[in-house]
Ligand SMILES: Nc1ncnc2c1ncn2[C@@H]1O[C@H](COP(=O)(O)OP(=O)(O)OP(=O)(O)O)[C@@H](O)[C@H]1O
């Protein structure tokens with residue numbers, strides 16, 4: 001009986017796909033991948049690098065294993081790994097992903113000297129007083145006055161926005177952009193229901209809340225319904 | 227079992243000691259048994275404001291370190307019949323001489339014998355502050371209508387909220403000058419209470435009688451005829467649970483009405 005193949009190579013219209021079986025041991029898989037790539041080496045004549053997609057099915061690869069597979073493929077062929085796809089993620093990765101996509105609701109006043117930090121979006125019911133700071137991986141929505149510092153998209157998300165019922169920040173930061181309050185603020189200016197976002201020139205713009213409907217349609221999370 | 231109230235502010239010189247002396251005196255005038263505790267170790271002056279300096283024998287550090295019993299260190303205010311006492315701060319050592327656990331134990335002991343323990347807190351947010359709040363059940367935050375004082379009050383309120391042992395703090399705005407507030411040169415009561423969003427328990431006018439009284443070792447609350455005295459007496463009554471409209475009346479009403487309007491979204 002012929003042994004079941006653990007490595008299959010397929011050419012699709014998008015390029016080469018390597019299917020790596022997920023039920024054998026990692027050691028077996030590596031060995032077979034090595035053999036497969038060596039035996040096909042002769043037929044390959046092109047000089048330029050061909051991108052491949054690697055599909056590992058329901059196998060979890062550690063970072064070290066991922067590097068090993070990539071190296072193996074690169075050594076044997078004029079191939080370069082475009083991406084490795086796995087159906088499996090670790091619990092920690094899921095938790096992180098989930099946290100980064102979650103809206104955390106906090107009903108509190110962030111007072112002078114206090115820092116509130118969340119991985120995803122922040123919905124603050126309360127004020128950020130002067131000297132207080134709120135930081136979020138995603139967006140910051142403040143149902144109250146923002147008089148301190150707000151930093152949205154702190155991990156480098158330029159799409160993140162900051163909104164506040166009353167916008168009088170000492171500083172606005174989105175991703176790596178910074179916007180300081182004017183040194184001589186016009187006192188009587190009412191800044192209500194406003195938002196801040198990064199525009200095409202990589203500048204932070206403060207405008208009325210409603211402009212986000214067109215600028216950041218992805219803010220809508222409603223699925224189904226009308 | 228009594229209640230311990232710490233008087234704190236963050237910023238120095240805004241009137242913590244004056245407020246402690248006068249609230250204590252006003253509570254005694256209401257017939258409550260009161261013990262004032264000066265925790266500003268190294269810079270004591272509650273005894274001076276109360277006019278009790280000459281009668282100090284032992285101090286707080288002596289008690290904590292076991293050199294005397296509590297009752298030996300307490301200084302009795304002779305103007306009252308067994309109602310008002312002071313536990314003075316030490317003058318010679320620094321704030322690190324006392325630990326929060328020791329303060330907690332001391333205040334708990336005092337609570338057995340007194341209705342109210344009023345704790346005068348030093349300025350700042352370091353050890354002295356931690357000591358002062360260690361045994362407190364409630365807190366009164368004192369501010370003046372200045373941006374820097376309000377900012378420090380905000381910081382202190384944050385720390386009090388974090389400590390979670392002290393009930394939600396109440397606010398006293400001290401040294402108000404009506405004409406400056408009206409002209410917009412000073413933060414007004416509404417601005418301050420909106421910013422700090424804690425309950426206002428008293429407004430005290432800037433009154434030179436307060437300074438005179440303190441210099442004579444006679445807290446102003448003993449004098450029934452001054453504006454500041456009435457303000458302090460009203461704070462004491464509010465501590466006792468009475469509901470008394472805030473002075474000065476005009477501003478208080480406006481402020482409450484303003485809040486209601488905001489609440490219902492009316493402009
Ligand atoms: N309502 C008032 N009107 C006028 N003067 C006042 C008033 N309240 C306090 N003062 C004065 O302000 C000065 C500082 O007050 P006080 O010593 O009570 O402040 P403190 O907060 O205890 O200061 P520290 O931080 O140094 O302990 C004193 O000279 C006092 O007499």
Ligand SMILES: [Mg+2]
Nearest residue numbers: 242243266347
């Ligand atoms: Mg003092």
